[in-house]
Amino acid sequence: MIEISPSKVVQVIFLSREGPVGAAQLHAFIDGLNEDEQAHLTAIAWVGRGAFEPEDYAEALATAFAEATTPTADYLTGMPHLAENLESGLEALGVDVTGEEEDLL
Template sequence: MSEIDLEITPAKVVHIIYQAREGQAASAELHEFIAALNDDEKAHLTAIAWIGRGAFEAEDFTEAVETAYAEATTPTENYLMGMPHLAENLESGLEALGVDVSGEEEDFL
């Protein structure tokens, strides 16, 4: 698979993964963090989550992003925070896309 052009940094995705794992205590902070992302970052974040849960294949990333833009009828932060297993979906999505986040993960340990 060719290198994808992510509009959100892996570090931001890792931050969201760690916040999502913290559970309810961090939910307000996570909500604000996602809300503060720009539209491109939100669409790419949603596409990563969809790929992680199997709604799209990694090679269909562009289509997933286009779908995220087209279907963004509710605030992204509300949609993603209502998604079961958000952290796992994002992790799986990054892995499927071949995005190496080992350096970013070390910053949180």
């Protein structure tokens, strides 16, 4: 189903919370992900903000691939509440990231 490691999503969450201080690092991190991982990251954020229901994840993923007209890093870093959307998306999809969060603290 989800083809991006939870630890990578958690890294994006932490970097996005750093605001302007982590902006360049966040952009570089997302740019460093492969196309599949970027699409999955986008789909998780969309589920988290309510644009798609968790059971429609496959549709969200297909839309992320089809509508990738701007660089994913630009799109996601411009998304208001990115960290919250990703957290909500992971939770809605039943992905437990407790261990990954502890590793980054």
